[in-house]
Amino acid sequence: MRLGSIVVFVALCSLTAYYIYEPIPEEIEERWKLMLTNSFFRTLSHLADLSELVGLKDYMDVMYAVTLIERIVPVSDERVQVTEERFDGVEAVVYQPKLRGGDADLRRAVIYLHGGGWCLGSSRMSPYDLLARQIVTELNAVVLSVEYRLAPAHHFPVPYEDVYRVVKHFLQKWVLAQYSVDPERVAVSGDSAGGNLAAAVSQQLQNEPAQQIKLKAQALIYPVLQALDLNTPSYQQNQDMPILPRTLMVRFWSEYFTRDKALFRAMMANTHNSPESSRLFKFINWSALLPEAYQKDYNYSAPSVAQGIGGEAAGMDGPFRSLADPRASPLLVPDADLFPLPKAYVLTCEYDVLRDDGIMYVTRLRAAGVQVTHEHYDTGFHGAVMFTVWPTDFLIARRMTDNYIKWLRENL
Numbered sequence: 264m265r266l267g268s269i270v271v272f273v274a275l276c277s278l279t280a281y282y283i284y285e286p287i288p289e290e291i292e293e294r295w296k297l298m299l300t301n302s303f304f305r306t307l308s309h310l311a312d313l314s315e316l317v318g319l320k321d322y323m324d325v326m327y328a329v330t331l332i333e334r335i336v337p338v339s340d341e342r343v344q345v346t347e348e349r350f351d352g353v354e355a356v357v358y359q360p361k362l363r364g365g366d367a368d369l370r371r372a373v374i375y376l377h378g379g380g381w382c383l384g385s386s387r388m389s390p391y392d393l394l395a396r397q398i399v400t401e402l403n404a405v406v407l408s409v410e411y412r413l414a415p416a417h418h419f420p421v422p423y424e425d426v427y428r429v430v431k432h433f434l435q436k437w438v439l440a441q442y443s444v445d446p447e448r449v450a451v452s453g454d455s456a457g458g459n460l461a462a463a464v465s466q467q468l469q470n471e472p473a474q475q476i477k478l479k480a481q482a483l484i485y486p487v488l489q490a491l492d493l494n495t496p497s498y499q500q501n502q503d504m505p506i507l508p509r510t511l512m513v514r515f516w517s518e519y520f521t522r523d524k525a526l527f528r529a530m531m532a533n534t535h536n537s538p539e540s541s542r543l544f545k546f547i548n549w550s551a552l553l554p555e556a557y558q559k560d561y562n563y564s565a566p567s568v569a570q571g572i573g574g575e576a577a578g579m580d581g582p583f584r585s586l587a588d589p590r591a592s593p594l595l596v597p598d599a600d601l602f603p604l605p606k607a608y609v610l611t612c613e614y615d616v617l618r619d620d621g622i623m624y625v626t627r628l629r630a631a632g633v634q635v636t637h638e639h640y641d642t643g644f645h646g647a648v649m650f651t652v653w654p655t656d657f658l659i660a661r662r663m664t665d666n667y668i669k670w671l672r673e674n675l
């Protein structure tokens with residue numbers, strides 16, 4: 264009897280260990296903590312798949328638990344005044360410093376866009392709340408953390424347009440004056456899908472001749488920047504990496520546009536490009552845009568093109584066309600549209616499917632004459648900046664946050 268229980272116990276332990284264990288590269292710090300953290304995400308993802316399979320709830324509705332677990336009510340503290348406001352109808356949490364360096368002093372502002380693949384996440388999650396407070400106290404700046412609406416309830420371009428409306432509304436003299444913000448010192452920033460929205464809104468605003476007040480800087484943390492090639496070396500190398508495996512990124516992309524699973528399947532196979540998209544391949548040609556060290560041993564081949572969208576994807580012209588819209592894929596604009604952009608900070612991680620999106624943008628921005636600071640983390644993984652809260656706090660998250668804020672201090 265006792266032997267029996269021991270056998271069962273050992274079997275359970277090894278099953279658990281087998282489940283948690285993943286071949287995570289040796290260089291990554293705190294590997295076991297990352298494996299444990301990721302086993303939570305993997306379990307949730309399996310449950311979400313199962314739930315969708317049996318018709319209980321859609322995959323993303325289950326994954327939304329990630330947001331709910333860390334959701335808090337942002338409140339003022341002794342140093343930061345927190346209010347929930349609307350800008351042109353769109354919700355944002357506003358963080359302002361309480362200590363004023365004399366009333367005549369104007370402050371800097373950061374418009375922050377959270378990550379979560381356009382489907383998950385909230386400005387009211389504790390890691391974003393902590394980040395906003397840190398920016399406020401270290402820079403004496405105002406932070407607007409935008410609660411843009413999410414897919415799949417609100418497909419592209421709704422999340423983008425919400426962000427555009429907030430930025431456009433905030434960048435008016437009388438609005439900035441209400442918050443004592445210097446019109447020459449406003450930045451837009453975000454991580455992952457938030458970096459995508461930040462890059463897209465920077466492009467759209469800087470190219471509007473009627474826009475009087477411009478952004479001073481854009482700070483992009485492991486941004487998503489293009490939907491045409493989902494087989495870049497970083498997508499191939501990191502397809503099974505923790506936090507953001509390739510399947511999840513492809514899910515996010517497809518759910519941003521449609522609930523129809525045909526797009527997801529086409530994107531998984533990298534066969535989602537229409538003949539019209541092929542003229543844009545030069546803007547994401549990693550063989551030309553990635554420094555050799557990042558190309559590794561991968562051999563370039565351009566994404567394949569479907570001759571007319573037929574088969575099960577017929578009738579999905581809309582989503583297929585949106586993939587190439589620069590408001591969704593900011594890497595797809597011509598050089599002339601990059602030239603007027605504000606100076607940029609781009610953070611990339613080695614172990615991230617999105618690494619090459621960020622690096623290609625660095626190459627293209629620099630070629631267009633934009634001042635760029637590129638910080639690459641050799642041991643970094645996607646989503647790391649979010650992991651600042653016990654028990655999933657990682658040393659690398661602290662370093663990334665400190666370096667990011669240092670850049671803002673010196674450049675905004």
Ligand SMILES: *[C@@H]1O[C@H](CO)[C@@H](O)[C@H](O)[C@H]1NC(C)=O
Binds near residue numbers: 544545548550551565
């Ligand atoms: C990509 O770049 C390589 C090398 O610069 C070039 O040979 C190739 O024709 C390019 N392909 C496309 C689709 O732009």
Ligand SMILES: *[C@@H]1O[C@H](CO)[C@@H](O)[C@H](O)[C@H]1NC(C)=O
Binds near residue numbers: 561
């Ligand atoms: C790339 O091509 C070379 C030469 O044809 C080959 O030796 C190498 O294995 C290829 N690399 C990959 C990752 O397929």
